Structure formats: C-alpha cells, structure tokens
Amino acid sequence: VRLLNITVVGAGSWGTALAKLLSEKYSAVTLWARNPELVDDLTTTRENKIYLPGISLPQGLTFTSDIEKAVHWADVIFFVTPSHVMRDMARIVAPFVSGETLIVTAAKGLELGTYKRMSQILAEEFPGHSEKIAALSGPNHAEEVSLGYPAAAVIASASRSTAEQLQDILMTSRFRAYTNPDIIGVELGGALKNIIALCAGIVEGLGFGDNTKAALMTRGLAEIARLGIAMEAQVATFAGISGVGDLIVTCTSKHSRNRRAGLLIAAGQTAHDIQQGSKMVVEGIRSTQAAYELARRHNIEMPITEQAYAILYQNKNPREAVLELMTRGKTHELEEVVQQDNLWR
Amino acid sequence: VRLLNITVVGAGSWGTALAKLLSEKYSAVTLWARNPELVDDLTTTRENKIYLPGISLPQGLTFTSDIEKAVHWADVIFFVTPSHVMRDMARIVAPFVSGETLIVTAAKGLELGTYKRMSQILAEEFPGHSEKIAALSGPNHAEEVSLGYPAAAVIASASRSTAEQLQDILMTSRFRAYTNPDIIGVELGGALKNIIALCAGIVEGLGFGDNTKAALMTRGLAEIARLGIAMEAQVATFAGISGVGDLIVTCTSKHSRNRRAGLLIAAGQTAHDIQQGSKMVVEGIRSTQAAYELARRHNIEMPITEQAYAILYQNKNPREAVLELMTRGKTHELEEVVQQDNLWR
Numbered sequence: 001v002r003l004l005n006i007t008v009v010g011a012g013s014w015g016t017a018l019a020k021l022l023s024e025k026y027s028a029v030t031l032w033a034r035n036p037e038l039v040d041d042l043t044t045t046r047e048n049k050i051y052l053p054g055i056s057l058p059q060g061l062t063f064t065s066d067i068e069k070a071v072h073w074a075d076v077i078f079f080v081t082p083s084h085v086m087r088d089m090a091r092i093v094a095p096f097v098s099g100e101t102l103i104v105t106a107a108k109g110l111e112l113g114t115y116k117r118m119s120q121i122l123a124e125e126f127p128g129h130s131e132k133i134a135a136l137s138g139p140n141h142a143e144e145v146s147l148g149y150p151a152a153a154v155i156a157s158a159s160r161s162t163a164e165q166l167q168d169i170l171m172t173s174r175f176r177a178y179t180n181p182d183i184i185g186v187e188l189g190g191a192l193k194n195i196i197a198l199c200a201g202i203v204e205g206l207g208f209g210d211n212t213k214a215a216l217m218t219r220g221l222a223e224i225a226r227l228g229i230a231m232e233a234q235v236a237t238f239a240g241i242s243g244v245g246d247l248i249v250t251c252t253s254k255h256s257r258n259r260r261a262g263l264l265i266a267a268g269q270t271a272h273d274i275q276q277g278s279k280m281v282v283e284g285i286r287s288t289q290a291a292y293e294l295a296r297r298h299n300i301e302m303p304i305t306e307q308a309y310a311i312l313y314q315n316k317n318p319r320e321a322v323l324e325l326m327t328r329g330k331t332h333e334l335e336e337v338v339q340q341d342n343l344w345r
Numbered sequence: 346v347r348l349l350n351i352t353v354v355g356a357g358s359w360g361t362a363l364a365k366l367l368s369e370k371y372s373a374v375t376l377w378a379r380n381p382e383l384v385d386d387l388t389t390t391r392e393n394k395i396y397l398p399g400i401s402l403p404q405g406l407t408f409t410s411d412i413e414k415a416v417h418w419a420d421v422i423f424f425v426t427p428s429h430v431m432r433d434m435a436r437i438v439a440p441f442v443s444g445e446t447l448i449v450t451a452a453k454g455l456e457l458g459t460y461k462r463m464s465q466i467l468a469e470e471f472p473g474h475s476e477k478i479a480a481l482s483g484p485n486h487a488e489e490v491s492l493g494y495p496a497a498a499v500i501a502s503a504s505r506s507t508a509e510q511l512q513d514i515l516m517t518s519r520f521r522a523y524t525n526p527d528i529i530g531v532e533l534g535g536a537l538k539n540i541i542a543l544c545a546g547i548v549e550g551l552g553f554g555d556n557t558k559a560a561l562m563t564r565g566l567a568e569i570a571r572l573g574i575a576m577e578a579q580v581a582t583f584a585g586i587s588g589v590g591d592l593i594v595t596c597t598s599k600h601s602r603n604r605r606a607g608l609l610i611a612a613g614q615t616a617h618d619i620q621q622g623s624k625m626v627v628e629g630i631r632s633t634q635a636a637y638e639l640a641r642r643h644n645i646e647m648p649i650t651e652q653a654y655a656i657l658y659q660n661k662n663p664r665e666a667v668l669e670l671m672t673r674g675k676t677h678e679l680e681e682v683v684q685q686d687n688l689w690r
Contacts, residue, residue: 144554150671152560154678167675176671178678209489210594215497215521218590239584240678245563249555252597326495326521330512333499333523333585
C-alpha cells in the first residue's frame, strides 16, 4: 500500500472531524486553516476549541495555514469550506495540484446567483479533473462522528473508480461510506434540505405537532425530488442517506441552525433580523431563494418552497402560509414522480 | 349531495379520532365499540376516557355495540381494529354489507402466519368488493388529529374511483388525504416501519447519536423498499407519506410503543419480558418475524431486520448487532433500487 497524502481544506467543525477520522487511518493527513493563530493553537493543544471543543485530535495530524504546503503533495483534497467561498478557495488551490489528485467537496450549498453545485464549481476551477471530482454528504454531526458514534455517508461521483477509491479511504468500523453515481441528486439534497429544516422550525414554533412536521418533511422531500428530477438527478437518491437521512437529522436535531431560525421566525422575527443577529450563515434562507428561482427556471411546482419564500422575503404571516398549504387542490401521491402513465387499473 | 352513512369499526384512539374527524363533516357517522359499557359511557359523556382522554366528541356522532345496526346502512366502513382481529371482525361484518359499500382498513400489520396484508384479508372476506377496498395510512397521532393540528394521510386503492371518493370524504382544511394506487406499498410501509422504530429505540438506548439513528432509519427504509419491490410495490411509495412520513413519526415520537420497547431491550430486557409486562401489543416484535420470513421467501437481503430478529428471538447482544451492521461489505447506494444497468459513466 502506497502512502496516501490527504488534505482537508477548512478547519470548521466538520473539516476538523473529518481530518480526525482520516488521521486515525492514515499517517499523512494535513488540516489547513486560514488563521495562523488557530493553527498554532491546534498544533500546541491538539484541540479545536472554537469549532470542535472537547475533542482531542490525533498526534499524527498536521496543521498548516500555508495552502501551497497543504495541497502540493496531496493525493486527495477535501474541500470543507462554506459554500460561498468554495470558488475563491478552489482558485487559490488549483495552481498547486496535479491532474491525478482526487478533489472532494463536503460543502452543502449552491453558488449565489448562478445556483451551481459545488462539484460544478470544482470542475470549472480544476479543468481536466472531471473524472476525479466527488461529493461527500450525509447526516454527519461533526461532534458525534468525532466521538465514534456509528454514522453513514454517501460519496458520489460520476466516475465509479473515483467513488470506490474514496469509499475505501473513508470506511471505518464506525463510519460507513456508500457510493452513489448520482452526484447531482446528492448535492441538491444536501443544499435544499435546509429549506425544509427551516420550515420544520416554523411549524414547531407555531405549536403544531409531530404529524404536521412529518407531513411537511415528506412533502418537502417530494418537491425537492421533483426539482432534482428536472435537473437530471435520480429520484432514489432523495430516499437515501444524503436525502431523507440528512433531512431527518437537520429537521429534528437541537443543533440545527436552520431549524432554530425557523423557531425564531414563528416567534415573529424576520429573516433580516436573524441574519443581522447571527454570525453564522443560515443556509436555508439563501437556499430558499435558490430553490425558488430554480423551480421557476425548470417550471416545477414547489408549494412549500414558495410559502417559505413568501415568509422570508415578502413578510407573509407563517400561520397563513401553513393553512394555505393545507387547503391546496387534491393531489395524487405517485403521479408526480413515477414514470408510468397508468398505475391504476 | 346524497346523505352518506359512515361507520367506524373500533373505538381505540385512532378509531375514535377518525369518527370525530368524519362527524365534523357528515351527519350520519357511527362509531362501533365492542364493549356496551364503553358505548354507554361514550354516549353519556361524549369522551373516550380510556383511549382518547380530554377530547370532546361531536353531538352528532352515534355510538353502538350492535354490529348489524352499525354497518347495515353503511356506505363506507372503516376498520380500525388491531391487525390480529381483522379477519374475525370482517367475518362478523360481511353478511350485513351490500356490494356497493366502500371497505377501508386503517390497521397497520400483517396477519400472523400467512403474512397477508389487511386489504387482502378484506378482499377474501368481502368477495365481490375488490374494487371497493382501500387502505388508509400515514403519520397520524390520534390525539394531534383530534386537536386539529394539520396532518396528511394516504388513501390507497387499486381502483382510482374508490380512492378519489374516499379522498373527498376525508379531506378537511386540517387533514390532507393523498391518493395512491399502490396499496401494497402503503400497507407494507405501515406494517414494517415498526421494526425500524424498535431498532431506533435500541440504538438510542445504547447511547448512540442522531447520526446513527438517521443512518438506521434510512437504511431500514431502503431494505423495506427492497422487500416491497419484490412484492410488487412501487419504490416511490416508501419515500412518501405512508413510508418515510410514518417512519419519522414512529421513530422520533415519545408516544411510540415500538421505540419504547427498543429502549427497554437496550437496557437488557428480552422481547419475552416486554410482551409479558405490557397489555398493549408491540407490533414491531411480530412484524420483525413477518419481515424475516418474507425476506427469506422472496430472497431479499434485509440486514437490519436480520439483526433485529437475532436480538428479539435469539438473544443476540444489541451492541454486537449494531457493530456487525457497520462492518458489512461495502455498498453502492442506488444499485439496489434503480432499474438501470449502468448509472456510471
């Protein structure tokens, strides 16, 4: 077995957890952080006090803020940056990288304005790497993965060989990686689920029950899948780990920023208030606009996204929005997704 | 609009909630309960103190323990009995029912030994009614529906006309009914989700986190869908309201008996202890055996069901079972469900 050089770009909570996971399996893992002071602190204390407090990081893990040094020898690079800095980061990294390097995005979002997926950005910034690009997604709280709780993820790539190489690299007895050829569906699921989490928070905040929330999540997933199909994703991906799996965690976890933003909106705050008041990006607010525009572009009906857009960007009353969803025309459940003309007798 | 006679057979919590829902829309709704004393109490107090305490029932709702009187004039009969008494109940009702009556099952389970779905039992006991039979399913806590929280359900029938008639009957501004032609998928989802809820309780009880539970729920849904496809269900049904929607509520709700049974098993109790100690049926224990046998019959791989079976019926250590699930061979996510030979480039 040849020595593998693995680099994680981005020392937020998930980047740090991923570097820890890989460092327990490989001896040459490097975690790049933008801030040199953070790098000093990481090197000295072996703890990321800001983004992953309480987790002790392996001795073998290398930290650096020098991007050339971080990626120059890398066989695999994981980009774990916020989605809105992905393109800038890719441009900085690209000149130092050979054509054999595997390039993975672990960011969940779409580019502002263009609504491009992260792997599309990477394909543009790393021309000639198209067979080497993959996306990692799934219900993975950084802290739980770091504590060794069993978890599953999806590694998606249009190239089977790339997906399987990365599956081998990631798999441990506590972290299961499933391959999936449908990188479009995997990335869309990860980005758009935040809209539903935001709405789940609103529904909870309005005092509705488990039934309402489960109905919202299921119908939300159906409309995301509808948009996904129009964008050439596979419907089955949305029923998988990066679809429903990630949706469940994001809609039910106490840690979810999007869900918490929904609770605040139900309590009367506006999207503007929330974005002003928080240093963290609430991705669901941006994703709602992206999905709203994409639905129009592809001529897809997305009733939940439309109501979320009206609440966030047009000051619509949330309770009114929920009741409007409930009193829409009658619907047949399968006709929208199944490619069959006549399922009935 | 012709006057519609609607009868609900079974005055448990969901039967009572359904009768209340229908009685708010129709004037001739009858709720049948086996116990004459319960009927007296219902009639006097307008409250089902045992199964739906605190909910006041409409004045127009009629109660009876006389089955002939209950069903003789019925245009629609909802069977909301436990699954193990469905056949006996259907046999008692059948002689009094005309061929035009719509027959709906709202029970979630499979017949012991035969593993038949409830609608199959009804088709056998009501010969000549095959176009009039439907199944109602979904994430519907009786109490929440009674309180008027928005909820969604699926009404499935092989006959479009039957499904759409029942959709019209059930729809209110707070209760959304979606039709689905795939009655097989709808009934299997309702019955088999309890296995996953039981396992979700075990995983929680062992102290694992949200990631683990979401992975279990997603992979559990995938294996239920795999069995469903072999039994001629539509894969999309499992991603819908009666599939993932019901799964979410059952795996996360504090009220779920199956989830609670899983917590007890993680704490060291045996399936036998739990069944002895509880007056209520824990359906997931029976469903595990049914799914285990059906998987063998159809030659389908169901790793989670197999581990649940080993825990419940062969005293396997739950922690060992979880770790065995995590260290199985590598898997590709879509190949098992998508009917395409080559999704990869």
